[in-house]
Amino acid sequence: MQMIDVHETLSSEDFLAQYVRPNRPVVVGGLGFDPAYWTPENFRRDMGELPALIYDTLFDLQEVTTLGEYIDRHFGVGGELRRGVPYVRWYNRLKDVDHAWGDEAFSRLSTHWTAPPFLPQGGFLVPDAPTADPVRDPFPYRGVLISARGARTRLHRDPFYSDAVVSQFYGSKEVAMYHPSRAAELTVRAQDGTSFGGFMDVRTAALDRVDVEPDIHGVLRPGQVLYVPHGWLHDVISIEDSISVTWNFVHEQGGVEFIDYLMGGAEDDTEFEVLKYLYRRYGGEYNSPQDVVRRFDERFSEILDAYGDMAESAH
Ligand SMILES: O=C(O)CCC(=O)C(=O)O
Numbered sequence: 076m077q078m079i080d081v082h083e084t085l086s087s088e089d090f091l092a093q094y095v096r097p098n099r100p101v102v103v104g105g106l107g108f109d110p111a112y113w114t115p116e117n118f119r120r121d122m123g124e125l126p127a128l129i130y131d132t133l134f135d136l137q138e139v140t141t142l143g144e145y146i147d148r149h150f151g152v153g154g155e156l157r158r159g160v161p162y163v164r165w166y167n168r169l170k171d172v173d174h175a176w177g178d179e180a181f182s183r184l185s186t187h188w189t190a191p192p193f194l195p196q197g198g199f200l201v202p203d204a205p206t207a208d209p210v211r212d213p214f215p216y217r218g219v220l221i222s223a224r225g226a227r228t229r230l231h232r233d234p235f236y237s238d239a240v241v242s243q244f245y246g247s248k249e250v251a252m253y254h255p256s257r258a259a260e261l262t263v264r265a266q267d268g269t270s271f272g273g274f275m276d277v278r279t280a281a282l283d284r285v286d287v288e289p290d291i292h293g294v295l296r297p298g299q300v301l302y303v304p305h306g307w308l309h310d311v312i313s314i315e316d317s318i319s320v321t322w323n324f325v326h327e328q329g330g331v332e333f334i335d336y337l338m339g340g341a342e343d344d345t346e347f348e349v350l351k352y353l354y355r356r357y358g359g360e361y362n363s364p365q366d367v368v369r370r371f372d373e374r375f376s377e378i379l380d381a382y383g384d385m386a387e388s389a390h
């Protein structure tokens with residue numbers, strides 16, 4: 076097992092070359108935010124009345140409450156890590172249904188943070204815009220994550236071969252990550268039918284350690300940003316009451332599997348709906364994965380050519 080690479084700062088060129096292209100996890104510091112603002116007390120005061128979606132250890136919805144009620148009931152509980160602590164995931168609207176989405180929370184938070192400087196501002200395949208800023212613009216699965224101590228996101232893999240970013244503002248989280256090549260070993264239900272489910276729970280013996288040795292392990296602290304490359308399986312537990320912001324993206328430098336996905340399995344994937352909804356917010360109407368492939372025709376060819384050259388020179 077390896078401890079995750081941690082950088083205090085990183086240029087976006089180095090981030091792309093050393094982590095996105097080789098699909099390697101990393102933690103980078105220097106998140107722009109005011110730590111005095113990002114506290115449960117301020118969240119309770121400024122957003123406590125907003126409805127919030129409460130989840131279990133995966134992405135199955137449990138109930139709707141308010142943020143204030145969640146904080147009052149679950150924050151500030153000491154002692155051993157407990158099982159079954161619920162989790163608030165305040166996602167931007169992901170599909171065409173009414174819910175307690177996180178759009179209002181993002182808009183109220185927009186003056187209190189800035190995008191991590193090491194992340195590229197352009198070159199995305201998702202979202203489809205010349206530049207996009209996670210503080211203001213929609214990204215898939217952009218969410219404010221509010222989790223009491225012990226609350227957890229069980230082992231899963233993010234959808235449509237997108238990369239994920241988890242920015243930590245308050246409290247800390249422990250992260251266990253497994254290389255994509257270990258998916259079969261960690262699968263318990265091959266026919267689960269969702270992108271997230273079907274993997275074993277790696278914390279059955281105790282919550283504070285994993286039963287299956289991860290490839291990479293680390294702790295995420297306030298001011299740090301975790302990069303989760305596509306295909307990597309991850310289990311994340313809040314070891315303190317925690318506030319994070321997350322979003323997913325696909326960058327052209329790490330886009331080969333995403334292109335394969337559109338050309339192959341996307342048709343049967345329920346998460347394609349989320350991708351379609353996001354593209355629509357940027358003005359693109361695609362009814363099928365093939366429509367997306369046609370939209371990106373030239374860029375996809377360039378990406379695949381560059382990838383072919385890279386693979387050749389590696390032999
Ligand atoms: O911070 C967490 O609980 C994990 C977040 C995550 O992996 C996700 O939202 O996909």
Ligand SMILES: [Fe+2]
Pocket residue numbers: 231232233239303309
């Ligand atoms: Fe994830």
